[in-house]
Amino acid sequence: METGAPLGVLTAVVERHEVPRTGYRQDAGRLPQRIAPEAEVPFRECDCTGLPAAGREARLVRLIEEELRRPADLARQPPLRAVPARVGPAGHPLNVVVHHIAFDGVSYHRSSRPASTGNRCAHR
Known part of the structure; x- marks a missing residue:
């Protein structure tokens, strides 16, 4: 398995949900x-x-x-970023950092299920 498989799974989850695709730019005290x-x-x-x-x-x-x-620039980037790592022939952990503006405990449980399912499918 290459690091692209877990990254592809994460991208598929992001495609389905608006929150991880949402940017925030401060404008006159507002955060549109x-x-x-x-x-x-x-x-x-x-x-x-x-x-x-x-x-x-x-x-x-x-x-x-x-x-x-690393600071998150929510005006220029989505509220998450990933670091896929190669550690050996069978190990490719995907580290994901998500800003708290977009993610909480409930969000974690909702997104980890589709990501886990997608990752298992990517291995087949």
Whole structure:
């Protein structure tokens, strides 16, 4: 499996829902919403295959910490971004960071089911 499969599943989920396609631009104290017509999932890939096992885990932890610290520019980007990682022949975790303006606990449970189902289908 390549990292494109999980990223494709995430993109399919984003296509079905407006909230992860919604941008926000401050205008005279208001925060009008702009819904993008197409799904855009900003991502940067991380290839950890050349690292020893302990190094891969440490790199993934640093990667997640870096992504959580990166500011979200909701006027220019959707409220989520992804980092697909290659860790070996069978391991391709997809790290997803979502701004709290678009995602809460209920949203997590609703979106994780279709993503899990889609990911299982992508493996077949």
